Amino acid sequence: MSDVYLTRDGMQKLQDELKALKSDERPTVRTALKRAREFGDLSENAEYSAAKERLAFLENRIMRLEETLSRGRLIENENIPDDKVYIGATVELKDLLKKGDLTYILVSPEEADFEEGKISTVSPIGKALLGKEEGDEVDIEVPAGNLRYKILKISR
Numbered sequence: 785m786s787d788v789y790l791t792r793d794g795m796q797k798l799q800d801e802l803k804a805l806k807s808d809e810r811p812t813v814r815t816a817l818k819r820a821r822e823f824g825d826l827s828e829n830a831e832y833s834a835a836k837e838r839l840a841f842l843e844n845r846i847m848r849l850e851e852t853l854s855r856g857r858l859i860e861n862e863n864i865p866d867d868k869v870y871i872g873a874t875v876e877l878k879d880l881l882k883k884g885d886l887t888y889i890l891v892s893p894e895e896a897d898f899e900e901g902k903i904s905t906v907s908p909i910g911k912a913l914l915g916k917e918e919g920d921e922v923d924i925e926v927p928a929g930n931l932r933y934k935i936l937k938i939s940r
Contacts, residue, residue, distance in 0.1 A: 788855045789871050794895035795856055802849040805842055813839045852894050869913045869938055871905050876937040880921065885936070890914070 790798070817839055820831035859872035869875050874889050889902045890913065896904035903910045909931070912924040918938055924931040 786855070787857045788852050788894060789859050789892050790856045790895060791859050791872060791891060794891060795853070795858060798849055798853055798856070798894065802846065802853065805846050805849070810839075810842055810846070813842055864940075866938070866940055867917060869916045869935065872940060874939045875913055875935060876939075877933040878936055880932040880934055881930075888913075 813835060817832065817835040820829055820835050823829050823831065864870045864872060869890065871890050871892065874887060876885065876887050878885055887901055888909065889900075890905050890910050891902045893904040893906055896902055896907070905911065905914060908926045909924055912922050913933075913935070916922055916935055918935050921932065921934045924933070
């Protein structure tokens with residue numbers, strides 16, 4: 785298994801989610817499952833089926849979080865060049881087609897959150913930006929069409 789590179793905030797977010805799932809959500813769902821079991825015939829018990837399905841989802845998510853965190857490495861501990869776009873970089877871009885500016889932070893897939901401007905290094909935009917330098921122009925093919933950006937600034 786390969787390492788998962790995470791920012792300090794990203795690692796904390798995953799740890800907080802894991803803690804909440806284990807200490808709050810899991811006991812609540814187990815209680816609901818136990819209560820639903822008491823209703824009798826399990827073959828026609830919608831509450832039981834829903835609680836059982838929810839518990840399976842939770843256990844799967846807990847397992848994935850534990851596995852991700854066990855492989856997690858903080859980006860700040862890595863020797864990553866500042867002059868090129870790599871994971872953990874904040875990249876200011878000029879949209880050459882729409883004439884606007886935007887900023888993205890490149891993160892691991894586990895941390896990606898488009899609403900917060902955090903894009904995955906394996907997304908089409910993230911892949912296209914990796915290894916580029918300030919001043920480079922990048923053409924990116926995405927499902928919605930083509931993008932054309934100029935890298936204005938790279939920071940950590």
